[in-house]
Amino acid sequence: AQSVTQLGSHVSVSEGALVLLRCNYSSSVPPYLFWYVQYPNQGLQLLLKYTSAATLVKGINGFEAEFKKSETSFHLTKPSAHMSDAAEYFCAVSASNQAGTALIFGKGTTLSVSS
Amino acid sequence: NAGVTQTPKFQVLKTGQSMTLQCAQDMNHNSMYWYRQDPGMGLRLIYYSASEGTTDKGEVPNGYNVSRLNKREFSLRLESAAPSQTSVYFCASSEGGGGLYNEQFFGPGTRLTVL
Numbered sequence: 748a749q750s751v752t753q754l755g756s757h758v759s760v761s762e763g764a765l766v767l768l769r770c771n772y773s774s775s776v777p778p779y780l781f782w783y784v785q786y787p788n789q790g791l792q793l794l795l796k797y798t799s800a801a802t803l804v805k806g807i808n809g810f811e812a813e814f815k816k817s818e819t820s821f822h823l824t825k826p827s828a829h830m831s832d833a834a835e836y837f838c839a840v841s842a843s844n845q846a847g848t849a850l851i852f853g854k855g856t857t858l859s860v861s862s
Numbered sequence: 863n864a865g866v867t868q869t870p871k872f873q874v875l876k877t878g879q880s881m882t883l884q885c886a887q888d889m890n891h892n893s894m895y896w897y898r899q900d901p902g903m904g905l906r907l908i909y910y911s912a913s914e915g916t917t918d919k920g921e922v923p924n925g926y927n928v929s930r931l932n933k934r935e936f937s938l939r940l941e942s943a944a945p946s947q948t949s950v951y952f953c954a955s956s957e958g959g960g961g962l963y964n965e966q967f968f969g970p971g972t973r974l975t976v977l
Contacts, residue, residue, distance in 0.1 A: 779963045790969050796963065849895065852897075854903060
C-alpha cells in the first residue's frame with residue numbers, strides 16, 4: 748500500500764532563506780508524487796508533480812522537488828522564501844485499486860515566514 | 863470556467879440533523895472525490911467516484927453517503943450528524959480514466975460544525 752510521511756508539522760524560516768519541506772514515501776510500485784499548497788481558508792492548489800519523466804521537477808512560484816528513489820524521498824525546496832509562501836503544504840502519492848485512483852495525503856507541514 | 867464549486871461554504875448543525883453538501887465541476891472530469899480535513903490529520907478520503915454511475919468507499923466512509931448525480935455533480939450526505947463530523951470538507955475532481963499522474967482540482971471547501 749502507498750503512503751507518505753511528512754517530517755515536521757511546522758517549519759519556520761526567515762524571508763530570503765532556503766525552504767526545505769520533507770516528504771518520504773512508501774510504495775510497492777513506481778510512485779506518482781504530488782505537492783499541494785493550501786493558503787488560509789482556501790482549497791488545495793497543485794505546486795508540482797513527479798511522473799517519472801525527470802527526477803528534478805519544477806513547479807509554480809519557484810518551488811522544485813527532487814525524486815530520490817534510493818532515499819524514497821520527494822523533498823520540496825525553494826532557494827529564497829517570500830512572505831507570500833506562508834501556507835500549509837501537503838505531499839501526496841497516487842494510489843489505485845480496482846475501483847479507481849485516489850491520492851493519499853501526508854499530514855501536512857505549515858510553513859511560517861518571518862521578516 | 864468556475865472549476866470545482868461547493869455549497870454551502872459554512873454550516874452549523876445540531877447533533878442528529880441531516881444535510882447534503884453539494885459539489886459540481888465544469889471541467890468534464892470523470893472522477894470526483896470527497897475529503898475531510900482535520901487539524902494534524904491532513905486530508906482523508908471519504909468517498910470517491912471513478913466515473914459516472916460508480917462510487918466507492920475511501921478511508922473514512924462511516925456516517926456518510928454519496929450520490930454521483932451525473933458527470934458534473936457529486937453530493938455528500940450526512941444522515942445523522944455527530945460532533946465527530948465537525949470538519950472542513952473538500953470536493954475534488956480529476957480526469958480519471960485510471961491515470962495515476964492526473965492531478966486533482968479542489969473546491970474551496972465547506973466548513974461544518976456539529977453542536
